[in-house]
């Protein structure tokens with residue numbers, strides 16, 4: 034039941050182990066960016082050709098800087114979560130009478146059934162219900178009192194050690210981005226690259242999804258908008274080769290960050306998962322600590338399906354963090370709770386729309402507040 038409690042302890046240990054690197058990096062780098070104020074794939078796809086068969090090319094673009102963020106990230110997150118919040122608060126508000134409502138077994142049962150409609154899963158809904166019972170049972174309460182308890186409990190369950198990218202001390206930080214088809218990988222890369230670029234970091238993108246020409250074009254458009262370099266391969270080139278060339282380029286030009294896109298895949302597609310391993314291996318050949326981050330992009334609109342789709346991904350691909358994309362289109366924002374429970378991975382970023390600024394570093398307090406606050 035209290036899955037988040039034991040996990041939190043583990044996270045505190047992990048946070049302690051990582052703290053030296055993080056603080057060292059924090060001294061060196063401005064962290065103003067991203068602060069929260071507040072399917073079927075290429076089935077039967079073959080393993081890639083040898084690296085020598087690929088001729089990756091690089092290009093630099095000089096488009097104007099994207100416009101800076103307007104409005105606070107909290108209000109953006111609140112806006113993105115409006116569908117989930119409206120569904121929830123309408124549901125929960127129905128339980129209250131003007132003069133207040135008695136917290137009894139019947140109320141708790143009703144509260145539970147309304148909470149699970151946000152795809153937060155049984156364990157999370159039970160935990161919230163039990164906290165409401167512990168604090169408020171046998172009292173006549175207002176909607177606000179119950180929401181406050183729910184918000185605090187949600188924040189506790191979402192707490193995690195860090196949303197920071199684990200930057201390497203020297204040389205480029207290499208970020209590999211993986212996930213099932215259409216989850217939002219390429220768009221999230223574009224938005225993340227923009228924020229890193231705006232914070233003064235030199236970014237190189239790697240168009241590692243070489244199966245579709247459109248995928249390379251899509252990332253090239255993002256590079257153009259941001260004004261950063263991109264490494265591309267020929268159509269159907271070896272993605273591992275493009276990844277290698279991307280890291281090579283990043284080292285050569287003294288870039289701070291290399292972000293490598295990959296084609297969508299299911300964790301059941303053995304060849305394609307092996308291809309990810311190959312990408313990891315060749316990147317590691319260039320920088321032995323790389324990839325420093327492997328971000329798994331999940332689609333919030335898929336609700337619980339996002340979990341089953343991506344199950345196994347985290348182990349197979351050695352993921353280090355989650356990007357929860359498309360929160361803005363989802364009435365199932367509660368899915369973040371079972372994601373935290375099942376994947377044992379920090380949610381590092383949330384996608385709040387298709388625009389260049391529509392990404393935020395995950396913040397448990399802001400998220401819980403945006404989810405429930407009236």
Ligand SMILES: Nc1nc2c(ncn2[C@@H]2O[C@H](COP(=O)(O)OP(=O)(O)OP(=O)(O)O)[C@@H](O)[C@H]2O)c(=O)[nH]1
Nearest residue numbers: 214215216217218219220297358359384385386387
């Ligand atoms: N509303 C909204 N749409 C998003 C977000 N992120 C991505 N999208 C949209 O989702 C669709 C798929 O996004 P992509 O970035 O192409 O997804 P992908 O995972 O790279 O897809 P494949 O490369 O085909 O596997 C596009 O129409 C994006 O504009 C988001 O945070 N909010």
Ligand SMILES: [Mg+2]
Nearest residue numbers: 218219242248
């Ligand atoms: Mg893509």
